[in-house]
Amino acid sequence: MLKNDLLLKALRGEELQRPPVWMMRQAGRYLPEFIALRDQYDFFTRCQTPELATEITLQPLRRFPLDAAILFSDILVVPQAMGMNFEMKPGVGPWLENTIKTSADVKNVIVPDVEETLGYVFEAIKLTKKELDGKVPLIGFAGSPWTILCYAVEGKGSKTFDIAKGFCFENPVAAHELLQKITDTTIKYLLKKVESGCDVIQIFDSWGGLLSPNDYDEFSWPYIEQIVNVLAEKVPVTVFAKGCWFALEKMSQSKASALGVDWTVTPQIARYLTKNSITLQGNFDPARLLSPPETIQKIVKEMIDEFGTTKYIANLGHGILPNVPVEHAQAFVEAVVNYKKI
Ligand code: CP3
Numbered sequence: 001m002l003k004n005d006l007l008l009k010a011l012r013g014e015e016l017q018r019p020p021v022w023m024m025r026q027a028g029r030y031l032p033e034f035i036a037l038r039d040q041y042d043f044f045t046r047c048q049t050p051e052l053a054t055e056i057t058l059q060p061l062r063r064f065p066l067d068a069a070i071l072f073s074d075i076l077v078v079p080q081a082m083g084m085n086f087e088m089k090p091g092v093g094p095w096l097e098n099t100i101k102t103s104a105d106v107k108n109v110i111v112p113d114v115e116e117t118l119g120y121v122f123e124a125i126k127l128t129k130k131e132l133d134g135k136v137p138l139i140g141f142a143g144s145p146w147t148i149l150c151y152a153v154e155g156k157g158s159k160t161f162d163i164a165k166g167f168c169f170e171n172p173v174a175a176h177e178l179l180q181k182i183t184d185t186t187i188k189y190l191l192k193k194v195e196s197g198c199d200v201i202q203i204f205d206s207w208g209g210l211l212s213p214n215d216y217d218e219f220s221w222p223y224i225e226q227i228v229n230v231l232a233e234k235v236p237v238t239v240f241a242k243g244c245w246f247a248l249e250k251m252s253q254s255k256a257s258a259l260g261v262d263w264t265v266t267p268q269i270a271r272y273l274t275k276n277s278i279t280l281q282g283n284f285d286p287a288r289l290l291s292p293p294e295t296i297q298k299i300v301k302e303m304i305d306e307f308g309t310t311k312y313i314a315n316l317g318h319g320i321l322p323n324v325p326v327e328h329a330q331a332f333v334e335a336v337v338n339y340k341k342i
Pocket of ligand 1: 023024025026027028029038043070071072073074075076088091092093094141143157204206318319
């Protein structure tokens with residue numbers, strides 16, 4: 001039983017006086033206590049050690065009155081389990097030496113036994129649930145198959161992911177085979193996450209917006225939909241497809257409970273495209289957290305006025321930036337918690 005189930009109520013579309021609030025990447029480099037642990041253990045050690053993952057998950061909740069916890073982990077643990085040896089290089093970010101280049105490379109990718117390869121994530125969930133003691137719901141997540149393919153083929157972050165796009169356009173058969181393997185692994189992984197205690201699932205399609213609407217329909221959405229169709233039978237699912245306002249109408253007709261939106265779309269347009277039929281999450285520009293706290297409070301109030309307090313989850317439009325002062329993140333969360341219509 002949850003003591004604070006505001007997030008679940010918003011996902012069910014229940015009428016609320018104020019929306020729930022959490023921040024994408026709320027456990028992150030803007031927190032001094034996160035930096036202290038980062039200096040002691042490398043990134044994937046933090047992901048793989050349940051005690052550390054739990055501690056980092058709880059850090060932002062000790063500071064701010066958040067309505068949800070999101071498990072500290074990374075979307076890249078899934079391709080790691082599939083045999084791709086991702087590292088997190090300081091100053092570079094995600095790094096894969098042996099990228100996927102050919103159909104033969106795709107054939108070598110495995111759909112693993114998730115309990116064997118990702119057991120540490122399920123242990124971290126159980127420990128986090130115990131520590132949370134029903135305080136707030138726990139969000140589990142995975143990357144979309146397209147976003148994972150971007151890293152698997154490109155081998156690192158990119159503004160355009162043109163190597164990944166080139167691979168799909170030159171070799172669509174191999175691309176679809178890889179996307180299906182990622183999808184099959186992700187479904188098994190997320191089902192086990194739910195079984196381990198996650199109350200809500202979010203799919204991050206961080207690079208969906210790099211595709212044209214037609215290519216999104218071919219290379220991203222069908223795979224996200226497969227995942228949503230299975231997972232939505234168990235828990236509410238949120239799809240955050242960054243830059244994909246063009247797909248909002250179609251996504252709103254799926255079994256997802258909520259859709260994430262970024263700051264390039266207005267609340268009015270997002271509501272219009274989704275016919276007010278689904279909960280929306282977002283869409284504060286993360287860079288706007290660099291404004292003075294009074295300005296943050298003012299823009300948050302306007303954002304809630306425009307989205308409304310029902311069928312809405314207050315959040316950023318993408319992950320929090322490392323250079324955001326902690327007091328500014330606090331001003332954001334408190335502005336939502338203290339929201340009054342007038
Ligand atoms: O939201 C949360 O608080 C939960 C934790 C979380 C992390 N990564 C921790 C993390 C989540 C949900 C993710 C998802 C993730 N990881 C995405 C999708 C969301 C998004 O922001 O688009 C992506 C694309 C990744 C891959 C990845 N991992 C990138 C691009 C980076 C940043 C690299 C850099 O140096 O800028 C990471 C590293 C990472 N994952 C950090 C955190 C807190 C920071 C690195 C560190 O601790 O040293």
